[in-house]
Amino acid sequence: MTVLAVSGLCKSFGGVQAVQDVGFSVAAGELLALIGPNGAGKSTCFNMLNGQLRPDGGSITLLGRSLIGMAPRDIWRLGVGRTFQITATFNSMTVRENIQMALLSHHNRLISFWRPATEMYRDEAMALLERVGMADQSERPCGILAYGDLKRVELAVALANQPGLLLMDEPTAGMAPNERIALMGLTARLARQDNIAVLFTEHDMDVVFAQADRIIVLNRGRLIAEGSPEEVRANPEVQAVYLGSGATYAAVEGH
Known part of the structure; x- marks a missing residue:
């Protein structure tokens, strides 16, 4: 097709x-x-x-x-997902939080005072990180990752909108x-x-x-x-x- x-x-x-x-x-x-x-x-x-x-x-x-x-x-x-020559992640956020932000955008959800963004789509984010081999680094800030690992995170972000x-x-x-x-x-x-x-x-x-x-x-x-x-x-x-x-x-x- x-x-x-x-x-x-x-x-x-x-x-x-x-x-x-x-x-x-x-x-x-x-x-x-x-x-x-x-x-x-x-x-x-x-x-x-x-x-x-x-x-x-x-x-x-x-x-x-x-x-x-x-x-x-x-x-x-x-x-349509896209990755770039220079990685575009939020360095101060954890790997998991970066994926959660992409999922929030995909699902068109606003952050709720009663339910913070870090509690939303956790399982879905972890499933995506598992697929790209980054689940074991989910709680590390993106700013300290090796460049090759950042590229894997970026791939997971690109896959978040299916x-x-x-x-x-x-x-x-x-x-x-x-x-x-x-x-x-x-x-x-x-x-x-x-x-x-x-x-x-x-x-x-x-x-x-x-x-x-x-x-x-x-x-x-x-x-x-x-x-x-x-x-x-x-x-x-x-x-x-x-x-x-x-x-x-x-x-x-x-x-």
């Missing part, structure tokens, strides 16, 4: 066309990687999908519903190589268990080729390749503008 469908997406800044006639789709349970050199238009594309930028042209639909013109908070409420689509912008940025593989492996397992469509950008090609079901490649705002990891790795244009000879990734397995 197609969750996200993008067609003819365009965006210009002054005389510069950042995204030009880009189209793709993401199915439920699928991990689609969006890659390309710096300046390719990846972040601009992501920001249009999330409602932070309005496209100049084209369509974006979530399960057949247009997202054009919707605010990010409204898109989130439709079931998303049908998860947008991940450079999810492993700043992480050690073994942590990158572990985080995206966890994401892949959760996405397939819950039938979540995942679109992610990533510079680490080991992560991309190990975890993505399909890959799309942008260069100077245009879509230049789409296909399986093997097809994209062998594409001469992709090798020329981004991967080099491709020999570095010839031994990468996972598909």
